[in-house]
Each structure stands twice: as C-alpha cells, then as structure tokens.
Amino acid sequence: MTDTPLRAFWWQNPEFSNLGDAINQNVLEYASRRKVERAPAWSADMIAIGSILDNPVIGKAFTKGRGKRIWVWGSGAMDSVQPHWLKKLNVAAVRGALTASMLDADTATSVLGDPGLLAPRIWKTSTTKTHKVGLIPHHSQLKSEWVERFLAQVTGSILIDVTNPDFAEVFQQIAGSEIIFSSSLHGLIFADAWHVPNFRINAGRLHRGGDTKFRDYYSGVLRPENTPLGIDNFVWLNSFDFDQNYFNYFKALDLVSDRLEHAFPEKLKQTSAV
Known part of the structure; x- marks a missing residue:
C-alpha cells in the first residue's frame, strides 16, 4: 500500500463546507483506495x-x-469557452457531452458522468420515506426569501442544507424524500444517485455559464432537458x-457509475493490497 496521499484540487470556501465540492475527498478515497488531501492546482495530481x-x-x-499534467476524472466546465490548458490534461472522464466537446483528439474521452453519483456506494441510507418534499437550495441561496416562502407554502417540506458537514445526515434526508x-x-445529482424524482428550480443567475453545467450533466446521464x-x-x-416516465434514465445510472469507477486512472490507485 502506498503511504503517499493522492493530491486533488477542488473548489473550497474557507467559511463553510459545500457538499458538492467537499465530497471529492470521500469519493476519491473510495475510487483510489488511498488517502486524499486537497492541494493547490500547482501541485495537484487530479x-x-x-x-x-x-x-x-x-x-x-x-x-x-x-510541467506535470493533471488527471481529470468527471470534472465539468462552467461555460463553453475552451481554456488554453486542455492539452496539458490527462482525461479519464468528464461530466457531460458539453465538456467533452471542448476536448480534442489528444484529450478525448467517451466516459461521461459526475462521480457524485457514486455517493450511495459510500454512504448507506434507509429506504424509508420520512417526508414528502426535500428542498435543496444552492449554498448561496440558503437564506433567500424564496426558500423561506417555499417551506411555508409546500406542505411536508424540509430544508436540506448542502453546507451541513454531516454528509450522512444530508444523504439520509435526500433518500428519505x-x-x-x-x-x-x-x-439534483445526489437525488438522481438515490433515484429520488427531482426537479430544478431556477432562482436566478448563480455564476458564469448560466445553464451550461446543468445541460452538461443532463447530457452525461441522458436526462431529458426540461424547463426549470x-x-x-x-x-x-x-x-x-409529474410523468414518471421522465425518470426512465434512472435505469442506466448504475451503468454510468460503473463506467466512472472503472475509468479511474490505474496509475493513481493504491499500488498493492493492504
């Protein structure tokens, strides 16, 4: 077993934990069978x-x-502007077809999907439904007026906080919805991972790129686009x-997760059995 941690770069706010980014450590430890530590882009392996x-x-x-190339496994782009450093990456998988379209012959990959879909393979949850509706606002919108209004107007709804550092609790709330x-x-991705029907709310512009990251993820799992x-x-x-047939893509999500797991770079895995 290698004692050297896998070094990965992901977005992080020093003031709070954001589940969609912080989960990198857990998912990468699962896929690589190594300890993982966050590192700056200058020295990161992945x-x-x-x-x-x-x-x-x-x-x-x-x-x-x-000088060293960076491995990419399931990452996405914020918008469709092609960055100049793509040729300096080793690409094992990307989030969706929009991100894949930015790659050239040297960096192309056919493996699409967000590794967040692997979460149920790490956290085991009860299948019992404990509430009717779960609301998951973007971390920047947790204290927005519309969130308060949603919880007041929708019977049986609960707030699911992506800044809660207890990931197991968050995933149980999602699975219980x-x-x-x-x-x-x-x-949406974590709801997909637990096969919970889910719909996007458009509460205004979050950052550059607009709908690009949503459309990119949808393309990677063959999820039909719909109006938020x-x-x-x-x-x-x-x-x-809603039409349950919309969620027929759930049937292929295990295959997407399998392909992602198998695409993890062998060079970055634990080198020998414990």
Whole structure:
C-alpha cells in the first residue's frame, strides 16, 4: 500500500463546507483506495467533481511553470469557452457531452458522468420515506426569501442544507424524500444517485455559464432537458403531478457509475493490497 496521499484540487470556501465540492475527498478515497488531501492546482495530481475544468487557477498554474499534467476524472466546465490548458490534461472522464466537446483528439474521452453519483456506494441510507418534499437550495441561496416562502407554502417540506458537514445526515434526508426540488446542480445529482424524482428550480443567475453545467450533466446521464421551475409561487406544488416516465434514465445510472469507477486512472490507485 502506498503511504503517499493522492493530491486533488477542488473548489473550497474557507467559511463553510459545500457538499458538492467537499465530497471529492470521500469519493476519491473510495475510487483510489488511498488517502486524499486537497492541494493547490500547482501541485495537484487530479481534478474531479465540480465545474472546475476551466477554472483559471489551473491555467495560472501552467502559466507559472507547472510541467506535470493533471488527471481529470468527471470534472465539468462552467461555460463553453475552451481554456488554453486542455492539452496539458490527462482525461479519464468528464461530466457531460458539453465538456467533452471542448476536448480534442489528444484529450478525448467517451466516459461521461459526475462521480457524485457514486455517493450511495459510500454512504448507506434507509429506504424509508420520512417526508414528502426535500428542498435543496444552492449554498448561496440558503437564506433567500424564496426558500423561506417555499417551506411555508409546500406542505411536508424540509430544508436540506448542502453546507451541513454531516454528509450522512444530508444523504439520509435526500433518500428519505419522496421528491426533491433543487436550485443546486449537486442537489439534483445526489437525488438522481438515490433515484429520488427531482426537479430544478431556477432562482436566478448563480455564476458564469448560466445553464451550461446543468445541460452538461443532463447530457452525461441522458436526462431529458426540461424547463426549470420559477419561484413566483409554490402553493401549486402541493398538488404537483409529474410523468414518471421522465425518470426512465434512472435505469442506466448504475451503468454510468460503473463506467466512472472503472475509468479511474490505474496509475493513481493504491499500488498493492493492504
């Protein structure tokens, strides 16, 4: 067994934990069978979960003299602007077809999907449904007026906080929901991972790229695109009905997860059995 930690770069806010990014450590430890530590782009071995492929911090590392290539496993781009450092990456998998379209023959991959889908292979949850509706706002919207209004207007709804550092509790809340509404991409991804019907709420612009990261993820799991819900009124959700056939893509998610797990670079795995 190698004692050297796998060094990975992911987005991090020093003031709070954001589940969609912080989960990198757990998922990478599962896939590599190594200890994982967060590292700056200058010295990282890998980037994985998150819209980080086109993060300018990575480009700056290469501009300042980083020579070693960075492995990419399931990362996505924030928008469709092709970064100049793509040829300096070893690509095992990317989040979706929009990100894949940015690659050329030297970096192309056919493995698509977000490694956050592997979460149920790490955290085991009860299958019992404990509440009707789970609301997962983007971390920047937790204290928004619309969130408070949603919880007041939708009967049986609970707030699922992606900044809660108790990941097991968050995943149990997701698994315990009959339906999920989310303005967070990883809220939708984790709901998909537990096969909980889920719908996107568009509560305004989150960052550059607009809908790109959502469309990118959808393309990677063959999820049909649909119009996100607005935030004007939530009362009607108490009688919300949907076509279960929309979620037929759930049937292929285990295959997506298998392909992602098998695509993890062998060079970065634990070198021998414990």
